[in-house]
Amino acid sequence: MEIFPAVDVLRGMCVQLVQGERSSATVYGSPRENAERWIRCGARNLHVVNLDGAFSTSSENVKVIRDVVAETDVFVQVGGGIRSxxxxxxxLDAGVDRIIVSTFATKExxxxxxLADEFGSERIMAGVDARAGEIxxxxxxxxxGxxxxxxxxFEQFGAGSLLYTNVDVEGLQAGIAQEPVRELIDAVSVPVVVAGGVSSTADVAALRQLGAAGCVLGSALYSGKIHLEEALKEAYES
Structure with a gap:
């Protein structure tokens, strides 16, 4: 199972939100510095989100995120504000390994x-952000719905993987909800990466046992509740 440290970008800075609320943002410095920090700790993947794009215009933070992609040599998936x-x-042309298409995927x-026909399905991830069982x-x-x-x-239309985010537990650092993850993994045949609530190595182990292809570490990683080296060991060596 792969581990994806989150690098969420708001107004050019690396932040973490609680349940997607901009007013809850805690700032952790520059995106590039945080990306390099996680890579030094052993990360071989990054999960980068253009939060300004998710809330307003997709052009926000483009240069900042492109710098992260250009200056790192790990697998980078990017989401937020992809509306066309x-x-x-x-x-994709800028060198991002995989894009995450969420709201746009529900509309079109x-x-x-x-995109899958043009770039390969492995580079196209559909976002399944869910609250109380609805996207x-x-x-x-x-x-x-x-x-x-x-x-x-999304799988039928060519997404090569899915990012499932449980909004109900996202950012709370209180652990994952296993049953919705299990139901989703059982319902599709493409890889599922899980975000939301991953706060301990026990959560990482549970997701690995459920068959998740990966998990995103966000608030709990930045607060120090979970340590990247321990999560990597649980994911890769167990």
Whole structure:
């Protein structure tokens, strides 16, 4: 199972939010410095989110994120504010290894097929952000139906993997909810990376046992509740 330290970018800075609320942002310095920090600790993947893009315009933070991609030699997946095929192409052409398409995928699922045919399905990840069993869109401000049904549709239209984020526990540092993860993994055949609530090596172990392809470490990593080296050992050596 792979580990993805989060590098969430808001107004050019690396931050962590609680359940997606901008007002809850804690600032942790520059995105590049944090990316390099996690790489020094052994990370071989990064999960980068353009939070300004998720909330408003996709052009925010482009240079900052491109610098992270250009100056690191690990696998980088990027999401946030991808609202068109042109947005997606821009990131993929810039060297991002995999893009995460969320709200746009619910509005135009066929775009997943276009992108998968052009770039390869392995570079196209669909975001399944869920609140109370429904997919959450538009910066998690709205819901749009059963998350399992959407996940299956995304797979049908060409997504090579899924990012499942449980909004109900995201940022709370109180552990994962296993049952929704199990239900999703059982319902699809593509790899599922899990975000939201991963706060201990026990959570990492549980996700590995459930068959998750990876997990994102966010708030608990930045607060020191979970240590990257321990999470990597649990994911790679157990």
């Amino acid at each position: 095929i042109a947005d997606a192409r821009g990131w 699922p066929k775009a997943l097929r276009v 959450a869109v538009s910066g998690w401000q709205e819901t749009a 059963d998350y399992i049904a959407w996940a299956q549709l």
